[in-house]
Amino acid sequence: MHIDQLSDAELAQRLASAESDYAALAASGLSLDLTRGKPGAQQVALSDALDGILQGDYRAADGTDVRNYGGLFGLPEARELFGAWLDAPAAETLVGGNASLSLMYTVIDCALNEGLRGPGSAWGQAERVRFLCPAPGYDRHFSICQYLGIEMLTVPMLAEGPDMDAVEALLRDDPSIRGIWCVPRFSNPTGCVYSDATVERIAGLANLADGDFVVMWDNAYAVHTLYPDAPRLASVRAACARAGTADSLFQFGSTSKVTFAGAGVAFMASTTGNLDTLSRHLSYQTIGPDKVNQLRHVRFLRDAENIAAHMEAHATLIRPRFEAVLRALEEGLGGTGMGRWETPRGGYFIAFDTLPGLAREVVRLAAEVGVSLTPAGATFPYGEDPRDSNIRLAPTFPSQQDVEAAARAFVTCVQLATLRQKAAA
Amino acid sequence: MHIDQLSDAELAQRLASAESDYAALAASGLSLDLTRGKPGAQQVALSDALDGILQGDYRAADGTDVRNYGGLFGLPEARELFGAWLDAPAAETLVGGNASLSLMYTVIDCALNEGLRGPGSAWGQAERVRFLCPAPGYDRHFSICQYLGIEMLTVPMLAEGPDMDAVEALLRDDPSIRGIWCVPRFSNPTGCVYSDATVERIAGLANLADGDFVVMWDNAYAVHTLYPDAPRLASVRAACARAGTADSLFQFGSTSKVTFAGAGVAFMASTTGNLDTLSRHLSYQTIGPDKVNQLRHVRFLRDAENIAAHMEAHATLIRPRFEAVLRALEEGLGGTGMGRWETPRGGYFIAFDTLPGLAREVVRLAAEVGVSLTPAGATFPYGEDPRDSNIRLAPTFPSQQDVEAAARAFVTCVQLATLRQKAAA
Known part of the structure; x- marks a missing residue:
């Protein structure tokens, strides 16, 4: 349900549930990282033939x-x-x-x-x-x-x-x-x-x-x-x-x-x-x-044809990671009004927009439970996001399992920050 | 004999001989290059094992x-x-x-x-x-x-x-x-x-x-x-x-x-x-x-020991080229006072100093018979050699045969430029 439609009691209940989820995260000792727009080990291994390819020529x-x-x-x-x-x-x-x-x-x-x-x-x-x-x-x-x-x-x-x-x-x-x-x-x-x-x-x-x-x-x-x-x-x-x-x-x-x-x-x-x-x-x-x-x-x-085939091999490795993040966002935040995100058809990132003024808080909450996110504001000139809203998620480097755990944790942090703000309003 | 000790007749004879040598060079259709301080093909081949050395690790x-x-x-x-x-x-x-x-x-x-x-x-x-x-x-x-x-x-x-x-x-x-x-x-x-x-x-x-x-x-x-x-x-x-x-x-x-x-x-x-x-x-x-x-x-x-052995393999290839140039200089110019040069124990170059005011002329004479030399002055700030004297010779890249031919041609150009200057004085 959209957060604007929640009764005070429902809001309090959702917030308590989010606090509890967050406490559970804190207790679980995560160490996850969604900051790095870099390929995973399986991806770079697709090009292992590079060294030695010249065969003396x-x-x-x-x-x-x-x-x-x-x-x-x-x-x-x-x-x-x-x-x-x-x-x-x-x-x-x-x-x-x-x-x-x-x-x-x-x-x-x-x-x-x-x-x-x-x-x-x-x-x-x-x-x-x-x-x-x-x-x-x-x-x-x-x-x-x-x-x-x-x-x-x-x-x-x-x-x-x-x-x-x-x-x-x-x-x-x-x-x-x-x-x-x-x-x-x-x-x-x-x-x-x-x-x-x-x-x-x-x-x-x-x-x-x-x-x-x-x-x-x-x-x-x-x-x-x-x-x-x-x-x-x-x-x-x-x-x-x-x-x-x-x-x-x-x-x-x-x-x-x-x-x-x-x-x-x-x-x-x-x-x-x-x-x-x-x-x-x-x-x-x-x-x-x-x-x-x-x-x-x-x-x-x-040639271009071979490059396309090579990139499809990359996509096969990282598509499930992107989809895991998007699934977690949809399941935890879809229809709630707690944020917006794009569903990219390529590239290395998913951009998430919190409600105004919450990006830094979400990044802080995530860091406290062991999930590293790109610093809020990093995607803006002078590091200043005027709405304090944008967070860049980079799903390619961690393992599939880690991406899924990190995405779930991220959703909890967004819920908690948003519900706390809403409750305090 | 030192050029300062030559009689006018001897000088005229030497000059005529140099003019004749130079004309022969011009007729021989040389295409040689002593400009490039770069390794030869055999030298770089010493490291051909680089590509593929990682063997997947x-x-x-x-x-x-x-x-x-x-x-x-x-x-x-x-x-x-x-x-x-x-x-x-x-x-x-x-x-x-x-x-x-x-x-x-x-x-x-x-x-x-x-x-x-x-x-x-x-x-x-x-x-x-x-x-x-x-x-x-x-x-x-x-x-x-x-x-x-x-x-x-x-x-x-x-x-x-x-x-x-x-x-x-x-x-x-x-x-x-x-x-x-x-x-x-x-x-x-x-x-x-x-x-x-x-x-x-x-x-x-x-x-x-x-x-x-x-x-x-x-x-x-x-x-x-x-x-x-x-x-x-x-x-x-x-x-x-x-x-x-x-x-x-x-x-x-x-x-x-x-x-x-x-x-x-x-x-x-x-x-x-x-x-x-x-x-x-x-x-x-x-x-x-x-x-x-x-x-x-x-x-x-x-390690350092292996690097030293590798460099000895380089030296084995290029030492004869350096020695060919030095031999030609000594045979053609030794004791004549027509120039000075160092006998380096390493590196990539031999520096030759003509009598003052002759470096550009020697480079020009060499170019006209198909021997490229580093432009006179290039080794000085703003390309200006105040004495117009220094010429850099780079013997590593051409073949042994070409280095020998180029060095002989260089000596003839130095002789000609110097004797012309002397005769005109």
């Missing part, structure tokens, strides 16, 4: 000896494979090291301190630099901005992506805005997939901006579907071509949650002019990426 | 699953192995990705923009930031300074390392100096090994400096000996401990010219306080280094 298709120096843009066959991943040609793709975050940091650092558009174009020359941050979003995007002194403007995330009315209105009003962060497919943490209309409007943003504007398109979960019917993402590159904004687009991806987390291959796509600018910036920091690991990945992943 | 000694995220400082056993390489304990060692250049850039970037000593310590807050650059030296060190707006002061390189009288005098006079670049063993390109006295004086520099000062100790050729009698390098860490300057020292190394160039492991050592500061800076750019490749390297390289 260290030559790339064009004859390059991958054991030696050279090639800031990455191996040709890697540029082709991962370019296709981002719907970009090899010539517009740069394949780097193990971290897409490094590539993103490089773009922002270069734009801020050196300039993407030649001498005098450095953002840092302006008094104020601002970025649009759809939230809840990925904390490490926000951290880059904060560390480098870029002010963040929070924009609501809706079911079809960022609130584009808000985005466009801000951009029209504020000439200091220089870019936007996007996780367009299975967004971290809400799991939403940007609609075709959203993609089209994002492609048009550079035309509204007063000066240089970048779309940081972190397609981290491009191939990470949980179900065959998962929504597809429209090609932002094609949309930018139509809008005449190709130079504003920087796409990113990696195999971190495809092969080995932290030992995969990261890549980016943009115009050749942008890549030339960035490669010059990179040339001061490195002779080039690890081409041996790139060749391993090309030989292992091979 | 992806667990580090402490149980860490190297296939998953985590650990900005690198694997414990990698920190131990590569710490010992730099004479530092594991706790003072950070093992990163494939490029020591990235680690160096990170230190300078962090010191300049964020500060190594807490809020307010960023070098960039001062009007002027200067660095001491012993030259000839490594062009990529100088490029980092130039790119980041750090002014460079050239200091002469002597047989025992940088001219420490000059270094200390500059440091006493100029409060804007914030550091010094060093390649202490088999210096790039002179091949010299810093003497014990030089190491001791470098360790004391921070005590002379007006404020924060760093020693960028790029020990790139720490284990790259060509002969068993190669001079040892004193421990700069021990010297800094004695001088009370531990916080000024940043040591760097990599396996790029030990295993695979560009697909090896880079590492650095400094105080735990400095590493904590840097790891925070790094945390905005990466989740962590490629631990799978670190584990491969630990299993492959194992």
Whole structure:
């Protein structure tokens, strides 16, 4: 029954029951963790063939000896494979090291301190630099901005992506805005997939901006579907071509949650002019990426069809974990009005919204009974969730049994926090 | 015979002979390259066992699953192995990705923009930031300074390392100096090994400096000996401990010219306080280094004894190339006064000094007959060799036959340029 329809007696009874459930949890000595958006051991083992796959053949298709120096843009066959991943040609793709975050940091650092558009174009020359941050979003995007002194403007995330009315209105009003962060497919943490209309409007943003504007398109979960019917993402590159904004687009991806987390291959796509600018910036920091690991990945992943089959093997392992969390939420909270959540069709997270003002309390209650949750607010710029409502749940890493126990405990904590608030009101 | 002792007739005869040799070279259609300080194919093949060495065992000694995220400082056993390489304990060692250049850039970037000593310590807050650059030296060190707006002061390189009288005098006079670049063993390109006295004086520099000062100790050729009698390098860490300057020292190394160039492991050592500061800076750019490749390297390289044996296998391959160049120099130029060169006991280069004002001309003459040499001036800050004298020869990458042909051609170019100058005087 919805909590707004409970009589005082029913409320008191529910609260007593929740207190009792919580006390039982406290007594059961849990030690569970839903914080980490990282693959489980069975998932990474799907790629164990990587080490040794070269079988002594260290030559790339064009004859390059991958054991030696050279090639800031990455191996040709890697540029082709991962370019296709981002719907970009090899010539517009740069394949780097193990971290897409490094590539993103490089773009922002270069734009801020050196300039993407030649001498005098450095953002840092302006008094104020601002970025649009759809939230809840990925904390490490926000951290880059904060560390480098870029002010963040929070924009609501809706079911079809960022609130584009808000985005466009801000951009029209504020000439200091220089870019936007996007996780367009299975967004971290809400799991939403940007609609075709959203993609089209994002492609048009550079035309509204007063000066240089970048779309940081972190397609981290491009191939990470949980179900065959998962929504597809429209090609932002094609949309930018139509809008005449190709130079504003920087796409990113990696195999971190495809092969080995932290030992995969990261890549980016943009115009050749942008890549030339960035490669010059990179040339001061490195002779080039690890081409041996790139060749391993090309030989292992091979083509889009094989990648899809590989990701289905991942989905088989983690789908039951997602479903366990969703089942617990539905059974314990469905129809009660105690919170809202999405049912993602891919990605790594389930986003849960408590009633306003309860996220920190739920996280605290969970921690006290041995269940670690991502800190409330972590998914917002400056760590500040204005409604204190969003909690990111990451079900992939723990065992199936632990995920189920953690989800049940989480539901109890939500019930307790909500009923206590209601009773005190 | 020394060119100063030649009669006019002898000089004319020698010049005619050199012109004739050069014309023969031009007719022979050479295509040779002595520019690249990179290992040859046989050298990198010494490490072919790396791919596949894990044999499905992806667990580090402490149980860490190297296939998953985590650990900005690198694997414990990698920190131990590569710490010992730099004479530092594991706790003072950070093992990163494939490029020591990235680690160096990170230190300078962090010191300049964020500060190594807490809020307010960023070098960039001062009007002027200067660095001491012993030259000839490594062009990529100088490029980092130039790119980041750090002014460079050239200091002469002597047989025992940088001219420490000059270094200390500059440091006493100029409060804007914030550091010094060093390649202490088999210096790039002179091949010299810093003497014990030089190491001791470098360790004391921070005590002379007006404020924060760093020693960028790029020990790139720490284990790259060509002969068993190669001079040892004193421990700069021990010297800094004695001088009370531990916080000024940043040591760097990599396996790029030990295993695979560009697909090896880079590492650095400094105080735990400095590493904590840097790891925070790094945390905005990466989740962590490629631990799978670190584990491969630990299993492959194992210990100091095995590394020494591995490097002896490298030396066996490249020693004849060095000796071919030195033989050609001695046969063609010995006793003539047409130039000076060092006979390195390790490293990757032979540095040759023409008579003043001839380096560019020699490089030009060589290029015209199909022999590529490192551009004259490249080994100096801003690409400017004040004496236009130094030329870096890199004999490791070409075949033995090509090295011999290139060295003979180089000698002819030096003879021709020198004799022309002499005849015109």
